[in-house]
Amino acid sequence: QVQLVESGGGLVQPEGSLRLSCAASASITSFDAMGWYRRDPGKRREFLARIERDGNTVYAASVAGRFTITRDSAKNTLYLQMNSLKPEDTAVYYCYAARAPSDYWGQGTQVTVSS
DSSP, rough: OOOOEOOOOEOTTTTEEEEEEEEEEEEEGSEEEEEEEEEEEEEEEEEEEEEEETSSSOTTTTTTEEEEEEEEETTTTTEEEEEOOOOOGGGGEEHHHHTTTTEEEOOOOEEEOOO
């Protein structure tokens, strides 16, 4: 069973930055893709970014240009660098890993953007 553990969330002021980490219990090179979603209370889960096995990245329009997804295979860790944060970015952020036919999810980390 693959375990994913997110960290790096917290309280940040508008226009601030945070970097989220997602540590995997398995080699991240074994995954077809890894990525990030978020969920705001009362709203649906929102896709943010994905990095595929070949390194190709995909971003949601709402975060493109502000968020950057990267990975460190040596550390088996996925990252999400978040810049120019807005109050509407407040949510619980989840990382996932896909390895057909399964998906694996972390427990989430809270990000709050407020002055």
